[in-house]
Amino acid sequence: MTMKFNRRGFIKKGVIALIGAQLGYLFFDSFKKKGENEEDQHWYEVGPIGNLEANTIYPFQSGQFYLxxxxxxxxxxxxxxxxHLGCVIQAQKDGFICPCHASSFNKYGEVMSPPAxxxxxxxxxxxxxxxxxxxxxxxxxxxxFEKPQITYA
Ligand code: FES
Structure with missing residues (x-):
């Protein structure tokens, strides 16, 4: 018995297999990305903790927070x-000050001067x-401020 090589059939099966593999990958990847994105949506990646220096305030404008x-x-x-009323505070050497009504906060975020x-x-x-x-x-x-609010690596 001889097998006849059918080039058109071979290409057709190859294309179908390729499309199937692509769809499978996209299906799997959509689940994977969805899970990762849900987590990434609210967790801002700051970077290596070893790069942070003690006694320092770091601004993260795009994340809308200070470390x-x-x-x-x-x-x-x-x-x-x-x-007080939601203005954006500014970092100083050892704390923060609000430009709107001059409330100030220390490096623990405690109010040092009102109206806050x-x-x-x-x-x-x-x-x-x-x-x-x-x-x-x-x-x-x-x-x-309470001590348990502090994170240690
Ligand atoms: S909004 Fe900051 S002191 Fe009023």
């Missing part, structure tokens, strides 16, 4: 919004494989 790295390496992430009466809102922080992430879309209101 306050304390003298012992503890880290707090603050919303840029003043807790509430500490700055915070964001959760996580460290994965040495990379620091900030949950910059879920601000947490707080009335005052």
């Amino acid at each position: 306050s790295v304390l003298e012992d390496g503890g880290i707090l992430a603050f919303s840029v919004k003043c807790t 009466t509430r500490a700055l809102d915070t964001f959760d922080i996580k460290v994965r494989n040495g990379i620091l992430f900030v949950d910059h879309q879920n601000a947490k209101k707080r009335s005052q």
